[in-house]
Amino acid sequence: MRCDEFIAKTGLVDAECVDDSTVLVRAKNVLETAEKLAEYGPRYSTGVGIDYRPINRSYLMHHVLALDKDGLFIVLEASTGDPEPSIKSITPVYPAANWHEREAMDMLGIRFENHPEPYRLILPDDWPEGVYPLRKDYPYDEKPYDPRSIADRAAPRYFSAKTGVGEKRVAAEIPLGPYHPALHEPEYYELIVEGERIVEARYRGFYVHRGMEKLAESRLTYNQIPFLAERICGICGYTHATAYCQAVEKAADIRVPVRAEYIRSILLEIERLHSHLLWFGVAFHLLGFDTGFMITWRLREKIMDLAELLTGNRKTYGLNLVGGVRRDIDEAKARAVLEALDYIEGKFKALIKQVKDMGEIIARTKNIGILTRDEARKLGAVGPHARASGVDIDVRRDYPYAAYKYVDVNVPVMDGCDVLSRILVRYEETLESIRLLRVFIREIPAGGLMAEYGDIPELRIGIGVTEAPRGEDIHYVVTGRENKIYRWRPRAPSYMNLATVPYMLVGEKLANAPIIIASIDPCFSCTDHVIVIDVGSGRKMSLMKALRMI
Amino acid sequence: MSTGVTDGVAVEQMIYTWVFALVNALVLLVYAPLLDGIGRKIRARIQRRRGPSILQTIYDLRKLYCMPGIIDGYSGRYARYAPALTMALAIMAGLIIPSFLPADTGCDLIVAAYLLVAVSIALTYGSLSMSIPYSVVGGCREASLMMASELCFAGAIASIAAAYGTLYIAVASPIIRLDPFKPSMIIAAAVLAIIAYVEGLNLPFEISEAEPELAGGALIGYGGRTLALLMHSSMIKETLFIALLVDLLFPWSILGTGPVGLVLRIAVFTVLTTFIYMVMRMLDTVYGRYTPRQAIRALKRVGLASIIAVILASIGW
Numbered sequence: 112m113r114c115d116e117f118i119a120k121t122g123l124v125d126a127e128c129v130d131d132s133t134v135l136v137r138a139k140n141v142l143e144t145a146e147k148l149a150e151y152g153p154r155y156s157t158g159v160g161i162d163y164r165p166i167n168r169s170y171l172m173h174h175v176l177a178l179d180k181d182g183l184f185i186v187l188e189a190s191t192g193d194p195e196p197s198i199k200s201i202t203p204v205y206p207a208a209n210w211h212e213r214e215a216m217d218m219l220g221i222r223f224e225n226h227p228e229p230y231r232l233i234l235p236d237d238w239p240e241g242v243y244p245l246r247k248d249y250p251y252d253e254k255p256y257d258p259r260s261i262a263d264r265a266a267p268r269y270f271s272a273k274t275g276v277g278e279k280r281v282a283a284e285i286p287l288g289p290y291h292p293a294l295h296e297p298e299y300y301e302l303i304v305e306g307e308r309i310v311e312a313r314y315r316g317f318y319v320h321r322g323m324e325k326l327a328e329s330r331l332t333y334n335q336i337p338f339l340a341e342r343i344c345g346i347c348g349y350t351h352a353t354a355y356c357q358a359v360e361k362a363a364d365i366r367v368p369v370r371a372e373y374i375r376s377i378l379l380e381i382e383r384l385h386s387h388l389l390w391f392g393v394a395f396h397l398l399g400f401d402t403g404f405m406i407t408w409r410l411r412e413k414i415m416d417l418a419e420l421l422t423g424n425r426k427t428y429g430l431n432l433v434g435g436v437r438r439d440i441d442e443a444k445a446r447a448v449l450e451a452l453d454y455i456e457g458k459f460k461a462l463i464k465q466v467k468d469m470g471e472i473i474a475r476t477k478n479i480g481i482l483t484r485d486e487a488r489k490l491g492a493v494g495p496h497a498r499a500s501g502v503d504i505d506v507r508r509d510y511p512y513a514a515y516k517y518v519d520v521n522v523p524v525m526d527g528c529d530v531l532s533r534i535l536v537r538y539e540e541t542l543e544s545i546r547l548l549r550v551f552i553r554e555i556p557a558g559g560l561m562a563e564y565g566d567i568p569e570l571r572i573g574i575g576v577t578e579a580p581r582g583e584d585i586h587y588v589v590t591g592r593e594n595k596i597y598r599w600r601p602r603a604p605s606y607m608n609l610a611t612v613p614y615m616l617v618g619e620k621l622a623n624a625p626i627i628i629a630s631i632d633p634c635f636s637c638t639d640h641v642i643v644i645d646v647g648s649g650r651k652m653s654l655m656k657a658l659r660m661i
Numbered sequence: 662m663s664t665g666v667t668d669g670v671a672v673e674q675m676i677y678t679w680v681f682a683l684v685n686a687l688v689l690l691v692y693a694p695l696l697d698g699i700g701r702k703i704r705a706r707i708q709r710r711r712g713p714s715i716l717q718t719i720y721d722l723r724k725l726y727c728m729p730g731i732i733d734g735y736s737g738r739y740a741r742y743a744p745a746l747t748m749a750l751a752i753m754a755g756l757i758i759p760s761f762l763p764a765d766t767g768c769d770l771i772v773a774a775y776l777l778v779a780v781s782i783a784l785t786y787g788s789l790s791m792s793i794p795y796s797v798v799g800g801c802r803e804a805s806l807m808m809a810s811e812l813c814f815a816g817a818i819a820s821i822a823a824a825y826g827t828l829y830i831a832v833a834s835p836i837i838r839l840d841p842f843k844p845s846m847i848i849a850a851a852v853l854a855i856i857a858y859v860e861g862l863n864l865p866f867e868i869s870e871a872e873p874e875l876a877g878g879a880l881i882g883y884g885g886r887t888l889a890l891l892m893h894s895s896m897i898k899e900t901l902f903i904a905l906l907v908d909l910l911f912p913w914s915i916l917g918t919g920p921v922g923l924v925l926r927i928a929v930f931t932v933l934t935t936f937i938y939m940v941m942r943m944l945d946t947v948y949g950r951y952t953p954r955q956a957i958r959a960l961k962r963v964g965l966a967s968i969i970a971v972i973l974a975s976i977g978w
Contacts, residue, residue, distance in 0.1 A: 307798070307953065397873045399864050399950025405708040471865045472949045621798060622952040625874050 112181035121151070129572050130361060132510065133184045141189035145174070145201040148185060153178050154504070155491045157602040158211025159587045160219040162247045163190070166570065170196040170221050174208060175574065175587065179509045184574050191221065200226035207491030210610060211602075218245035233317045244325055251322070251329035300612075300628065304621055312616035316609060324599055332594045333359055333567060337431045340586070343601060345426060346389060349382045350579040351601055352431040354586040357512055359433045362573025362590050363564060369514075370558035371435035376514035377448075377551045378421065378428060379577065380544045384455075385414040386580035387541045390632045394534065397625045398472055406462050413451050420444055435561035445552045456545050463538050476531040480615040480627035483528055490614070491607045494582020495540060496631045498524045499532035506578035513577075518550050530623075530630040537632075570597065579604050581632050605633050681764035686755035693896035694718040696935065700942035707946045718896075722889050731884030735792035743787020744883065744890035750780045751894035751901075760904045760934075761927045763913065770818055773905060774811075777860070780898045781807040784891060788879035799878020802953050803869035809960035810859045816967025817852040820845050821909075823974035845973035850910060852967045857902035858941050859960065862895070864948040866956050874950075900934065903941075907933045 112120075114128035123144075125137040138144035153176035161171040174187040189198045200223035202208045212223045213232035220243040223229065234244075242255045297318040303311035323343065327336045340355040341348035353375055360367060367375075388411035395403030415425045421444055422428035430436050466472055482492065487500040497504055505522040507515040523539035525532040567590050575586040582604030591597030608631040615627050698715035705712020714720075732741055754776040757768040781803060788800030824845055840846045859866045870878045880891055907930060916925040951959065 307801075395949070399867065399871070399873070400948070401704075402708050402946045403949075405710065409709070469949055471951055471955065474955055475949065475952060620952055620954070622868070622871070622874050 112178070112183055114183065117178075117181070117183055117185075121148075123147075129186065130364075132182055133186060133361075133572070133574055135186045135188060135572065137188045137190075140199070141172075141174075141187065142199040142201055142204070145187060145204045148176060148187065149204055151178060153185060154488065155205040155207035155211075156184070156583065157585045157587060157600065158208055158215065159598065159600040160215030160221055160245065161589060161598045162219055162245065164193065165247055168192060170198075170219060172198050172212075172215055172221060173572075173587065174201060174205075174211070175585065176205075177583075179504045182510050184510075184576075186572065186574075195222065196220060197222040197224055199224045202226055202228075205491075206489050207607065207610070210606065217243075219243050220246065233320055244322065245328075249325075251325045298633070300616070300624070302616065302621065302624060307621045309616050309619050309621060309624065312613040314609065314613050324601070327599050328591075328596055331596075333596065334432050336596060336599065337433070338427075338429060340601065341427050341429065341431075343603065346386050347382055347579045347581065347584075348426065349378050349428050349430070350577045350584050351586070351603070352428075353379060353513070354575040354577045354579075354584045355588070355599070355601065356431045356433050356575065357577070358573040358575030358586045358588040359567065359590070359596075360562075360573070361575060362571040362588055363433075363567040365434050365562050365564045367435050367513075367562050368559045369517075369556050370439075371560045371562075372513040372516075373551050373555040374436045374438075374440055374560070375431065377440065377548060377555075378418070378430060379513065380548045380551065381414060381418050381421070383544045383580045384541060384548075385411050385418065386632075387537050387544070388414065388459075390537060390580075390629075391534075391541075394626065394629055395466075397629050398475055400466070400469070400472060403462060403466060406458070410455050410458055413455055417448055417451055420447055432561065433567075434564055435559070437560070439560060440555070445555070448552055449549060452545050452548060456542070459541060473531065475623070475626065476529065476534060477527075478529050478531075479623050480530045480533075480619065480630055481528050482611050482615050484526070486611065486614055487528075490611045492582075492611050492631075493604045493607050494579070494632075495533060495536045496582060496608045496611070498522065499536045500528045501526040504583070506576050506583050510576050512575075514551055517554070518547065520547065530626055533630045567594070581605055582608065605631070609633055678764050678766055681759075681762035682756045682766055685758075685760045685762055685764055686752050688761055689755045689897050689900060690752075690893070691719070692761075693900040694722055694893065696900060696938045697896050699935065700938065700945075703939055703942045704946050707943065722893055725889035725892070726886055728885035728889075730886035730888075732887055733791055733793055733796075733882040736882060737790030737792075740787050740790035740882065743783055743790070744887040744894075747780055747783040747787070747894040748890045750776060750783055751897040754780065754901050755897055758901050758904055759908055760901070761930050762923065763926060770821065770905075770909075773901075774814055774818060777898055777901060777905075778807065778811050778814075780894055781860070784879060784895070787891075788882070791882040793882045795878055796880075796882045799869045799871075799881065802871075803879050805953055805957060806859065806866065806869060806960075809957045809964070810856050813852050813960060813963045813967045814856050816964060816971055817849045817856070820849045820967065820970035820974040823971055824849075843974075844978050845970045848966055848970035848973070850906070852963055852970065853902075853906050853909065854937075855963050857899070857906050857937075858944070860902045861899035861941060863941050863945040865951040865959075867945075867950055868953050868956050871950060900938075903934050903937050904930070906937065 114131055114134050117134055118126045118128070123136055125139065127135050129135050136144060136148075156175045156177040158175070159173040161173065163169050163171045169190045169192050172189045172191075174189070176185040176187060177183075178185065187201075191198050196219075198221055200208070200212055202212055202223070203225065209226075209228060210232055212226055213228070213230065215221045216223060216226075216229065217232055217234045220241070231238075239255045243249060299315040299318075301313040301315070302309050323339055327339055331339060337352040337356055341352040343351045359365070388407045392404040392407040392411065395401070395407065418428065419425045421440055422430050422438060430438055482496070482500050484501040487497050487502050492500065492502065493504065501524060503522065503524045505520065506512070507520045508522055521543050523536050523543065525536050527535075569590050569592050571590045573588045573590070575588070577584045584604055585602045587598070587600040587602070588596055589598040612628055612631060612633075615630075616624055619627060695715065695718070697718040698713070701717060702712045702715050730744070754773065756764075757766045757776070758773050759765065759768070785800045785803045785807065788796045788803065791797060791800075824840070824843065862870065870880060880888060883891055911929065911933065913926065916922045916929065
């Protein structure tokens, strides 16, 4: 469905087309409009708080809803003014909006009326009250120091899920993280267990927020940001750089040369392959099958070699600019990719065949970590995680971009809703990635690598979206003056998927916790954007010390 | 049939016996970590890695022994004594279970089983005395595994007792050997082999330390010398389970007596234990890890097999 068709169908009066696939709805009553839009079954994709005071003395909250079947994004805009910005929460209608609204509360000071969990999400507990780092009048290099206004440290920040167990119970608290062999980045899960059964799970994250949005909006130009975006993640950085570039290209209506689109797609699939193989290795290690871990990581090395061959780097390819790519792929490199794919495909299929015959692996993953289709939809799960719960979404097919516009993408969907389904979905996806790579390499057309474009107009909205290895990666931009972005909000897939983990843990055995957490392929650095600072002493402190203060 | 002091053997023979036993225990202190090193090398080669030197475990233990013992400060008193007690029990088991030299201490199979179980109990009690949740969970898992496997162990011993019509089963007796032509003894030997595999914490039964799940589990609260004692005693215990299996399976009397017999015994024992250990390590690399429930369920089946062995032995099969 096109944008204008959607407006005609819904009869929304305050709606306008941003482009063919994006509708902007300026809602007077955001909750009412959100409820009305819910009738069309959208998926909550991302929420962006914007300090719009320099433009019209207001704060904006843009809720982005996705109609996957129609390939349409609906931007639901709510505005509020100074000095106490307040907007009605839509979390009661879209539970997946929970974290996005809390993030806007933390970073911009927008209060959300009737929010079910109005607690801090991202900023550390000892961050001073009334200091909002993403406001335009807050300098990017400012270090807050005001021990008199320390936030309430007892305020709960956990995202939890419980069973209906009674009060009288003998339970123990098992901390999982922030440092744990099963978590390769610092995150904290608090598991309340009875024996080995988990009766309550609490999640706390955002230990490694790096303030990238502030840095980009304050210091960097349009074509510097792709290099920063690529550093959001150490595994799937290229997908972030691509999503960002696509967002700006859409806002400025820049047409990328087809050859550049193919090159981007080739690297995106290379990245998916190495990410999935990495995940398989980690999953096998957590299941105690270290031989499988060694084999998959050895195969992954071949992929890393290909990335180096094509871009000069094993990671952080540095390939994208707004409007195209910086490097071409010649015949010899293309041939090397095809040869390597044959080898990897054979070995990988043999390994998974062996794993499918391993009773203990199947028993440890089947009917474990259940996330039903309804829960997945409600909480906004994306990527292989959602597809393993029967949610048929894939950005490459639903919102075609780059060279995916020119090929058919097979999307494996399973309805097991368990860890085994997540393994099998990723297995099918790995094979599909290999197929797509072969198609892209063989069909890449001749042509230029960069589009020509002039000044980028200001205050345009652009949504760039890619199917990252972990799911939908969405970058939202509002263009600015002087070759700078006004607002940039990257939302990684793990941001959505992490909220589902406590639901999957409750009722499970402690032994299954690591593989359940790992089954969503969590990428914490993608999700987190703030270091812990002891405002009492003004020094940075260890995470453990920070935790003890909670 | 029994041997040793109870039958009034000569003092000279008794001295020999205890010298042999002492030598066995001392050699085990080195041999057990050496086997572990071989296991690490095998695992690495199967995974197409170069792997560490086979002496690496000895180097690791030496380094840990040189460090001060570290124990979680909030732990119970017993947690402090557990490492030394575990090692003492392992050495005691090493003294009475014949290994390289035929130290016929008159060790009863039931006593040997008790001592080997006591090593696990000491380790479990130590980990349960810790204030660290992971240690407690690891201890609980170790206890569950131990109880499940010891029931199977008891079944195997009972079948041997039923086959030979006595509760006094001297491990070093030349008479008590698992007859390869009796179904009950074949099952008993298989059960003992499985128990040795399980007690060695090989996958899929490696659940009490389960590093990716419990960050080390039962051993997480220990560091330095205390950790070395626990690791070392666990290795000795695993080696002794294999030694017990070899003692009961191999017809040692065919090697003869005298110096030649001794040399042959050392060679045969070393080859057999190393071979069994290597097979176990190879199996270890092709499995994933069970959950505790799965491990107990698997051991229930082994327990059932041991009961069948008892029934068969009691009817003369």
